[in-house]
Amino acid sequence: MIELRHLTKTYHTKGKTITAVHDVSFTINRGEIFGIVGYSGAGKSSLLRCLNMLEKPTSGQVLIDQTDLTKLSGDQLRQVRQSIGMIFQHFNLMANRTVAGNIAYAMEVAGKGKEEIAARIQELLDLVGLSDKANAFPSELSGGQKQRVGIARALANSPKVLLCDEATSALDPMTTSSILELLREINRKLGLTIVLITHEMHVVKEICHRVAIMANGHVLEEGDVYQIFAKPRQQLTKQFVRTVIDVQLPDHLLEPKAESELVRISLLAEQAEKPMFEKLIRSFQVQANILHGKIEYIQGRPLAVFILELTGEQQERLKALAYLQQETAETEVIPYANHQ
Amino acid sequence: MQIINDIIAVIPDLNKAFFETFYMLSISVFLSALLGIPLGILLYTSQHDLLGEKPWLNRIIGFVVNVIRSTPFVILLVALIPFTSWIAGTIVGPKAAVVPLTVAAIPFYARLVEGSLKEINRGVIEAALAMGSTLWHIIYKVLLVEARSGLIIGLTVTTISLLGFSAMAGIVGGGGIGDLAIRFGYYRFDNTIMFTTLVILIVIVQLIQAIGDRLAKKLDKR
Numbered sequence: 001m002i003e004l005r006h007l008t009k010t011y012h013t014k015g016k017t018i019t020a021v022h023d024v025s026f027t028i029n030r031g032e033i034f035g036i037v038g039y040s041g042a043g044k045s046s047l048l049r050c051l052n053m054l055e056k057p058t059s060g061q062v063l064i065d066q067t068d069l070t071k072l073s074g075d076q077l078r079q080v081r082q083s084i085g086m087i088f089q090h091f092n093l094m095a096n097r098t099v100a101g102n103i104a105y106a107m108e109v110a111g112k113g114k115e116e117i118a119a120r121i122q123e124l125l126d127l128v129g130l131s132d133k134a135n136a137f138p139s140e141l142s143g144g145q146k147q148r149v150g151i152a153r154a155l156a157n158s159p160k161v162l163l164c165d166e167a168t169s170a171l172d173p174m175t176t177s178s179i180l181e182l183l184r185e186i187n188r189k190l191g192l193t194i195v196l197i198t199h200e201m202h203v204v205k206e207i208c209h210r211v212a213i214m215a216n217g218h219v220l221e222e223g224d225v226y227q228i229f230a231k232p233r234q235q236l237t238k239q240f241v242r243t244v245i246d247v248q249l250p251d252h253l254l255e256p257k258a259e260s261e262l263v264r265i266s267l268l269a270e271q272a273e274k275p276m277f278e279k280l281i282r283s284f285q286v287q288a289n290i291l292h293g294k295i296e297y298i299q300g301r302p303l304a305v306f307i308l309e310l311t312g313e314q315q316e317r318l319k320a321l322a323y324l325q326q327e328t329a330e331t332e333v334i335p336y337a338n339h340q
Numbered sequence: 341m342q343i344i345n346d347i348i349a350v351i352p353d354l355n356k357a358f359f360e361t362f363y364m365l366s367i368s369v370f371l372s373a374l375l376g377i378p379l380g381i382l383l384y385t386s387q388h389d390l391l392g393e394k395p396w397l398n399r400i401i402g403f404v405v406n407v408i409r410s411t412p413f414v415i416l417l418v419a420l421i422p423f424t425s426w427i428a429g430t431i432v433g434p435k436a437a438v439v440p441l442t443v444a445a446i447p448f449y450a451r452l453v454e455g456s457l458k459e460i461n462r463g464v465i466e467a468a469l470a471m472g473s474t475l476w477h478i479i480y481k482v483l484l485v486e487a488r489s490g491l492i493i494g495l496t497v498t499t500i501s502l503l504g505f506s507a508m509a510g511i512v513g514g515g516g517i518g519d520l521a522i523r524f525g526y527y528r529f530d531n532t533i534m535f536t537t538l539v540i541l542i543v544i545v546q547l548i549q550a551i552g553d554r555l556a557k558k559l560d561k562r
């Protein structure tokens with residue numbers, strides 16, 4: 001439903017040229033929650049803001065339901081924007097309007113009548129769980145409540161798409177979870193397509209179906225969230241994945257040992273069901289100690305990470321490693337700490 | 341005793357002066373709000389990248405505003421005499437004084453309006469644009485609402501400045517309290533009258549400030 005074709009965004013400031021988004025192409029399907037992760041300055045906001053033309057792309061196309069937004073006139077663009085909701089890291093509510101007034105604004109802009117607006121406000125406040133706050137001013141609300149107002153406002157005109165720019169980055173972990181839960185609920189109930197950008201991989205793990213990893217304006221890797229977590233290809237993706245499912249050994253276990261090796265393996269749902277360890281020990285002359293392990297559920301499917309200590313002759317260890325390589329999603333030898 | 345008699349004797353003068361001041365201020369404050377707010381908005385939007393910036397327009401308006409603001413009021417008063425005569429049909433009296441007062445106040449207030457608009461969070465404007473707002477929506481449903489207490493404070497400052505300027509309007513026979521203070525105190529060395537009018541001026545300024553501050557506070561929900 002959303003298609004980016006060779007999207008490029010270049011800024012010119014004070015004689016310097018910065019390419020914030022560099023020839024990015026991908027497609028976002030209807031009804032999915034699509035995440036874009038990357039470190040600060042990767043170009044995430046610039047990319048997201050091209051989706052509703054808050055930033056005009058330097059080149060390339062943005063198609064939403066086959067309409068090329070880069071070709072629209074001012075009036076047509078305003079029309080389209082009413083069907084694209086957006087929420088922000090710092091909420092961006094109007095301080096001098098009440099909660100109801102903030103939500104009403106979106107509908108006033110769309111030319112809705114007073115009664116329709118009043119009825120819809122109640123509906124939206126119920127949806128985001130703020131039924132009793134209609135007459136409160138933003139300054140009287142907590143961060144989480146402000147973001148709920150932001151969400152209600154973004155949904156006011158029943159959009160097809162919701163864009164979220166670091167929507168939970170200013171919130172504490174508990175509040176973040178509740179806002180993510182709300183987004184997931186909206187996605188399910190209303191079938192809304194959600195595009196969210198974040199620098200926190202755990203947000204992706206919580207709610208995204210697909211994800212793109214961005215660095216220096218490029219999309220490095222893109223795919224199904226479970227696949228990305230299970231088999232990250234790029235170094236940066238691995239780094240991001242490990243912010244969520246890493247296991248760290250205490251120092252004394254990293255001391256070099258004769259005839260042994262530390263191995264980090266990750267297992268997918270279906271692999272975890274096979275009697276792999278048993279086979280490993282029976283088929284090869286090695287011992288395998290599990291030093292550490294963790295199972296994460298990503299979109300309801302388990303992903304396991306273990307650190308094993310393989311002990312045995314080198315010949316046998318290599319065979320065991322080859323076996324693991326074949327039976328697991330990822331097998332990696334962890335170097336011992338070599339401090340003198 | 342003598343002091344009280346002196347004051348009583350000047351009460352009719354004071355009364356007249358008070359109404360002259362009220363006349364000059366009410367009209368010029370009203371007009372400077374009416375024209376200063378749009379001008380301030382124009383100054384603001386013409387240099388805002390999200391609101392269709394027009395640097396050349398901003399430079400022209402900014403220049404004119406600065407020229408008027410840097411001209412001493414007395415000079416403006418004299419320079420505007422032909423214009424005043426054309427607009428007000430006379431060049432003396434409170435009615436004539438309103439013209440230069442308004443001309444001086446509009447750019448003054450416009451800058452204050454621009455300043456309070458600049459305090460509005462950029463994100464709020466982005467959000468409004470993302471919702472599909474027109475420029476007009478943003479001006480009267482976002483900018484004016486978000487900056488309203490700043491606009492009130494600016495108008496308070498403008499009113500008080502106008503009160504000061506209006507004293508000089510005596511030059512064109514504008515009358516008013518300030519003029520009374522100058523005529524009696526400065527030219528005739530009548531300290532009693534001068535201090536009386538001064539006290540009245542101080543009370544008026546305090547009152548305007550207090551009302552302005554209260555209203556601004558009440559409207560400010562930040």
Ligand SMILES: Nc1ncnc2c1ncn2[C@@H]1O[C@H](COP(=O)(O)OP(=O)(O)OP(=O)(O)O)[C@@H](O)[C@H]1O
Pocket residue numbers: 011012013018019020038039040041042043044045046047199
């Ligand atoms: N309006 C602008 N003018 C000039 N340069 C800009 C502008 N907006 C962004 N940039 C530059 O573009 C690059 C990407 O910025 P962007 O805000 O898209 O990154 P981001 O991934 O959203 O980062 P963050 O996580 O910090 O929000 C940065 O180098 C930034 O300095």
Ligand SMILES: [Mg+2]
Pocket residue numbers: 044045046166
């Ligand atoms: Mg950003």
